[in-house]
Amino acid sequence: MGLQTAWIREGGRIVELAWGDGTTGRFHALWLRDNALDEQTRSPANGQRLVTILDLPPETFVTRADVTQDGCLSVCFIPEHKTVAFPGDWLRTRLYDRVHERRAGWTSPEITRWKAGDFSRSLPSASYATIVRDRSALGRWLEQVRRYGFALMSDMPQGSGKLCRVAELFGYVRETNYGRWFDVRAEVNPNNLAYTNLGLQAHTDNPYRDPVPTLQLLACLENSVEGGESTVVDGFAVAAALQEDHPEWFRLLSSHPARFEYAGSSGVRLRAKRPMIELAPDGELTAIRFNNRSTAALVDVPFEDMPEYYRAYRRLAELIEDPRFEVSFKLRPGELFIVDNTRVLHARKAFSGSGFRWLQGCYADKDGLLSTLEAIEEEQREKTR
């Protein structure tokens, strides 16, 4: 149902459009001019804009607006006397004359929140051997990471440090003071509680780091202990549950920064000041930070709000530990899981017994993952055209 009609409104300041299915929407002349797709405005080679906002006349008007036979909007701008065309679909996917979501805590349709039991048939998973040779299988796996914030992988290449190859399938390792990758196993003098056999409360990694690593990979090399299961919790589902029952507590945790610190190794003094529940300025839920081990003294919450902030923090912790949000699995050698570290918390059950538990971790970032996924999706759309 293509673009059908264009009207000039308000003396040329606005163009109103109507599509075949009844959708209508208005665009400002200056917005259209700024987003013109012609090759004087946008480089045909790389798509980058060749002009700045200061190159455009602030008093830009449309003098002509027609729908062409191929469903484009053709407009002429004054004072430049410049005619450009926009595909009707291009405009439609960029309609800003609509009701904008501003409710605190909303998430994009690409995200599905989940609880225990939602993966009763099978967890999001793929085989390394498959995705390394099948780009559409890689796309499906990455799409699950985008949607659920975690996924498993089997049939990993054997050997120390090989988990970096998984990150390199879609992006780039984020090197930190822990290295490009690091061992997670019981140590005698651990500089981090992760390197003990204690259970670890569900947490996001490195909230004391800004920018926080947005992806974490954990691969299993050995897991012959009793216990030592891995658990994942959807922080976005937990935040929604908190908001539903106690909107005021959700507001408190999202409107005051928390503090996080790590100083476990010499030469390392990491600190961050970010809220436990982070919202974009339009209310979109963008990140969860939660880690009992590295939460520092909370000093940005006003005295009067502190008791209620602690109630909110406690309730968040209770929900995070509530089995109705918990998905557990025991990693076997050759298996890995990835989490969106801005959303999905992970935990480890305590372990004991005669065996060993040897995991390796590495960090990466979502920019590369989402870019690769969108490139694959675009390739597939082009194939089916």
Place this chain on the structure above:
Amino acid sequence: MGLQTAWIREGGRIVELAWGDGTTGRFHALWLRDNALDEQTRSPANGQRLVTILDLPPETFVTRADVTQDGCLSVCFIPEHKTVAFPGDWLRTRLYDRVHERRAGWTSPEITRWKAGDFSRSLPSASYATIVRDRSALGRWLEQVRRYGFALMSDMPQGSGKLCRVAELFGYVRETNYGRWFDVRAEVNPNNLAYTNLGLQAHTDNPYRDPVPTLQLLACLENSVEGGESTVVDGFAVAAALQEDHPEWFRLLSSHPARFEYAGSSGVRLRAKRPMIELAPDGELTAIRFNNRSTAALVDVPFEDMPEYYRAYRRLAELIEDPRFEVSFKLRPGELFIVDNTRVLHARKAFSGSGFRWLQGCYADKDGLLSTLEAIEEEQREKTR
């Protein structure tokens, strides 16, 4: 002027403290319990908290609060019947019973905003040869980066890719689709306008990436062209100027996300949705994003606000191009500059002539830089004790 007196208030829910200089402040019993420094609460080895908020009784009270001879607060908590001590200075630096800054756009005292002329004597700078062998000189250079958001370096090691060594002095290279480092020189078929001889409007790099690289290094290998000077602009000073003249425009740019995109290379489809002026939930100014080449269609601004948003965007661009904010220099071979890419914009003048301009860039992150700086500062405090 140490801690002098402690009073129990509200039946043990609160402890009020007074220091010798007249400072007073109240702390909640539960806050004190959560932040206890004893070795059952915090690992003596790595400082991480060994308990979770759920391990602490929600109804925690203080039954005894004394100031010890060495200026510590000693408190006993019930129902745990647990006694712990806090150094008076430790509490004083964590006073939350105070007036909290919530005004939009404030910045930390560690940051000094600057304009053209503020560096009339000399730019923040150091020699690589010096900082590589003198840890306190490295500390001073890093302190300038934290304070001003940029600094120069001379006497770089010769050779392609050597700028990564500078990043490795304090942190870690952030690898991206451009590599660990990348060449910036005129190319025949550039996939990015940076690789032409065009002038580039002052911008932050890669706003289409989330997380954005928080540091950028640009090193000069050759610069024998006419023109090609580098410019830096303090985005935080520009934002403050916008806010002073037009608070409503500052509010518009900080309360609606912008969109950024880059699709210049095959397999790369980077997108981000973040505001041009980013504030923490307590109003702290945390980031500027500005890049005419990669700003995508703005679709999150409501129709009614779009004309005013564009006025704000134009005014921000005018201020960014205003010479009163601009600091310029021409890099010579062996010189490098670093910018805090969440704050300081950089630009390049157009160039021509018979010579060559060959720069190399790389990205890194502020977590490592600030961690190294704080570790050096701590070493120095310990030396002077």
